[in-house]
Amino acid sequence: MKAIAISGEREVALVEREKPQAGAGEVLVKIGYVGFCGSDLNTYLGKNPMVKLPVIPGHEIGAMVEAVGEGVPESIRPGMSCTVNPYTSCGDCPSCRNGRPNACQFNQTFGVQRDGAMCEYKAVPWQKVIVDNALTPRQFALVEPMSVGFHAVSRAQVTDLDIVMVVGCGMIGIGALVRAALRGARVIAVDVDDEKLALAKQLGAHYTINSVTEDVHARLQEMTNGAGPDVVIEAVGAPATYQMAINEVAFTGRVVCIGYAKTEIAFETKYFVMKEMDIRGSRNAMPEDFRAVIEYVKRDPDVVEKFISGVYAPEQAKEALDGWAANPGKVFRILVRF
Numbered sequence: 001m002k003a004i005a006i007s008g009e010r011e012v013a014l015v016e017r018e019k020p021q022a023g024a025g026e027v028l029v030k031i032g033y034v035g036f037c038g039s040d041l042n043t044y045l046g047k048n049p050m051v052k053l054p055v056i057p058g059h060e061i062g063a064m065v066e067a068v069g070e071g072v073p074e075s076i077r078p079g080m081s082c083t084v085n086p087y088t089s090c091g092d093c094p095s096c097r098n099g100r101p102n103a104c105q106f107n108q109t110f111g112v113q114r115d116g117a118m119c120e121y122k123a124v125p126w127q128k129v130i131v132d133n134a135l136t137p138r139q140f141a142l143v144e145p146m147s148v149g150f151h152a153v154s155r156a157q158v159t160d161l162d163i164v165m166v167v168g169c170g171m172i173g174i175g176a177l178v179r180a181a182l183r184g185a186r187v188i189a190v191d192v193d194d195e196k197l198a199l200a201k202q203l204g205a206h207y208t209i210n211s212v213t214e215d216v217h218a219r220l221q222e223m224t225n226g227a228g229p230d231v232v233i234e235a236v237g238a239p240a241t242y243q244m245a246i247n248e249v250a251f252t253g254r255v256v257c258i259g260y261a262k263t264e265i266a267f268e269t270k271y272f273v274m275k276e277m278d279i280r281g282s283r284n285a286m287p288e289d290f291r292a293v294i295e296y297v298k299r300d301p302d303v304v305e306k307f308i309s310g311v312y313a314p315e316q317a318k319e320a321l322d323g324w325a326a327n328p329g330k331v332f333r334i335l336v337r338f
Contacts, residue, residue, distance in 0.1 A: 001016070001017055001018070001019045001119055001120035001121055002014060002015075002016065002017075002119065002120050002314050002338070003015050003016070003017045003056050003118060003119035003120070003314075004056060004057065004058070004118040004119070004314055004317045004336065005054050005055070005056055006040075006043050006044055006053065006054060006055055006056075006057055007053060007054040008046070008053060008054075009044075009045065009046030010044060010045065010046070010322075012044060012317050012318050012321060013318075014314050014315055014317070017056075017119060019120070019121050020121055020122065020123035021067075021123065022066075022067045022068055022069035022072075022123055023069050023123065024069050024070045024071050025069060025070070025071045025072065025125060025126055026068075026069045026072070026123045026124060026125060026126065027065055027067075027068050027069070027072060027076055027082075027123070027124055027125075027126045027129045028065075028066045028067040028068070028069075028121060028122070028123050029061075029063035029064065029065055029066060029082060029084065029121065029122050029123075029124065029129070030063055030064045030065075030066040030120065030121055031061065031062075031063050031117055031118075031119060031120055031121065031122060031137075031338045032062045032063055032064060032136075032137030032138065032140075032141070032337065032338060033061075033062040033137050033138050033140075033141035033311075033335045033336065033337050033338070034058040034059075034060060034061055034062070034116075034117050034118050034141060034335065034336050034338070035058070035060030035141050035142065035144075035145060035333045035334065035335050035336075036057070036058070036060075036320060036321065036324065036333070036334040036335075036336065037057075037058075037059065037060055037111070037145065038170070039051075039109075039111065039112055040057040040058065040111055040116075040321075041321060041324055041325060041328075043055065043057060043111075043112070044057075044321045044325070045325060047262070048112070050112050050113065051112050051113070052112075052113055052114075055111060055112070055114075055115060055116065056111065056115040056116050056117075056118050056119055057111040057116050057118050058110060058111045058116035058117040058118035058119075058336070059086035059109055059110035059111045059112075059116050059117060059144060060086075060141050060142070060143075060144045060145055060333075061083050061084045061086065061110075061117045061122075061140065061141060061144065062081075062083060062136070062137030062138055062139065062140035062141035062142075062143075063081075063082050063083065063084065063117075063122070063137055063140070064079065064080065064081055064082065064137060065077060065078050065079060065080045065082055065129070065131065066078060066121065068126070069126075071126075072126040073126065075131070076126055076129055076131055080131040080133055081131065081132065081133050081135055081136060081137055081140060082129050082130055082131040082132070082137075082140065083129075083130050083140040083141070083143050083144065083290070084110075084117065084122070084124050084128050084129055084130070085128045085129075085130065085144075085287065085290065086109055086110035086111070086116070086117070086128075086144065087101075087102060087104070087107050087108075087109055087284050088104065088106070088107055088108045088109075088114075089101030089102075089104040089107065090104055090105070090106045093105035093106060100286075101286075102151065102283055102284040102285055102286050103281075103283045103284065107284070109284070118314070118317075118336055118338075119338070120338050130143075130287075130290055130291075130294070132294055132298075134294075134298050135294060135297060135298070135301075138304070138335070139297055139301065139304045141333075141335055142171075142297070142304040142307055142308075142333060143290060143293045143294060143297070144285070144290070145171040145172055145175065145333065146171070146172075146174070146175035146178070146293045146296075147175065147285035147289040147290045147292070147293045148172045148175060148258065148282075148284060148285050148289075149171075149172045149173060149174065149175020149176035149177075149178070149179060149233075149235065149258070150175050150176070150178075150179040150285065150289040150292050150293055151282055151283075151284065151285040151286060151289040152172075152175075152176045152179075152233050152235070152256045152258050152282040153176055153179040153180050153183065153233070153256075154179075154286075154288075154289065155256050155280050155281075155282040156180075156231045156233060156254050156256045156280070157254070158179075158180050158183050158185050158231055159183060159184070159185065160183060160184030160185060161185075161230075162180075162185040162186070162229075162230040162231050163185065163186045163187075163188065163223070163224055163229045163230050163231070163250075164177075164180040164185045164186070164187050164188070164229060164230065164231040164232075164233065165187075165188040165189075165190060165220070165229040165231070165232045165233070165245075165248065165249075166180065166187065166188070166189050166190065166200075166205075166233045166235060167190045167191075167232065167233065167234050167235060167236055167241045167244060167245060168190070168191060168234070168235035168236035168241065168259065169189050169190075169191040169193070169196040169197060169199070169200045169235075170196070170235065170236075170332065171307060171332050171333050172235050172258055173189075173191075173233070173235035173236075173258075174199070174200065174203060174307065174332070175293070176233045176235060176258070177189055177200055177203065177204060177205050178203050178204055178296065179292070180204075180231075180233075181203070181204030181205070181206075182204070182296070185231075186206045186207075187204060187205045187206050187207075188205065188206065188207045188208070188209065188220070188223060188229060189201070189205035189207070189208045189209070190208075190209045190211050190216065190244075191208075191210065191211070192210065192211055192212045192329065193210075193329050193330070194210060195330070196329075196332075197209075197210060199306060202306070203303075203306075207219075207223050211244075216244060216248070217247075217248065220248055224250070227250050227251075228248050228249055228250035228251075228253065229248065229249060229250060229253065230249075230250050230253050230254070231249070231253060231254045231255075231256065232244075232245040232248060232249045232253065232254075232255045232256070233256045233258065233282075234255065234256065234257045234258060234259055235258045235259055236259045237258075237259025237260050237261050237262075238259070238261055239261055239263060239265045239266075241259070242257070242261060242265050242267075243265065243266075243267065245257075246267055246268065246271055246272075246277075246279075247268065247271065249275065249277055250275070251274075251275045251276070251277075252275065252276050252277065253275065253277050253278075254277065254278045254279075254280065255277060255278070255279045255280070256280050256281075256282050257279070257280070257281050257282065258282050306332075307332045307333050308332070308333055308334075308335055309330070309331045309332050309333060309334055310323075310331075310334050310335070311334075311335045311336075311337050312334065312335070312336055312337070313336070313337060314336055314338060317336065320334050320336070
């Protein structure tokens with residue numbers, strides 16, 4: 001079968017791999033679409049410290065059930081449309097024992113610590129398969145990245161009483177602002193790109209701020225009557241946006257961090273104490289986040305088309321990644337169609 005492999009910095013090629021079979025307790029899925037994630041781009045650029053090379057990238061999966069092995073429940077049948085939860089959990093680390101397997105200490109994500117799904121077929125444990133014939137594989141390929149943003153909103157415990165600022169309107173940030181709006185919060189979207197901010201407005205943001213052309217602090221003071229946002233979700237992973245989150249969040253507010261910076265960051269740590277703020281990490285997503293995204297897409301099936309910046313054949317993987325690297329601010333999601 002065809003597979004895309006990244007073997008080094010800016011080295012990607014189409015390779016042949018043996019087609020897997022569905023063993024006991026496994027489901028063989030036929031891949032339809034897989035999204036290129038920021039982690040895949042960093043792997044290609046030689047900037048992903050967690051990756052083990054060579055690797056088949058891809059963990060944003062839209063597929064069809066091809067075959068099932070012995071012991072798979074009858075609710076999963078050949079011909080069903082599906083996605084796959086791409087994370088592992090050990091069941092015994094502190095995260096798993098505390099009911100948060102998404103943050104397993106020993107997690108291995110497809111396309112990072114183990115081979116991913118940019119191939120024609122993938123055999124996976126049935127427990128990781130999420131089926132729903134109301135969605136197409138193309139729609140399913142957008143579920144995982146949105147679920148990461150949905151999970152951040154859960155971590156922030158957002159309610160309809162909150163003003164929520166989402167910093168960064170890429171695919172994951174868009175997921176966060178959609179979920180916050182669904183919960184009834186007033187949402188402020190912050191980004192450097194006006195096109196992304198316009199889309200954020202369409203998807204539920206009440207206010208937008210271009211952090212390049214506008215004074216973020218002044219606009220926030222105006223929007224929040226001088227209090228600052230109750231919740232800030234950081235979905236960029238840059239020193240300036242981390243500092244913005246700490247500086248601008250309201251007293252006793254919550255800061256949720258999804259992105260991670262590649263360098264150390266200096267903070268005014270007095271704000272940690274003075275504001276008695278909560279600073280929370282957010283990693284991956286829980287099954288209920290996947291389900292919530294699926295229900296959202298069911299209500300508006302065409303919404304995913306707003307997020308797709310391009311669809312490429314496997315043979316065009318290098319072209320897709322080079323284009324994204326050259327103009328990262330204009331890309332939401334790139335899909336590879338198998």
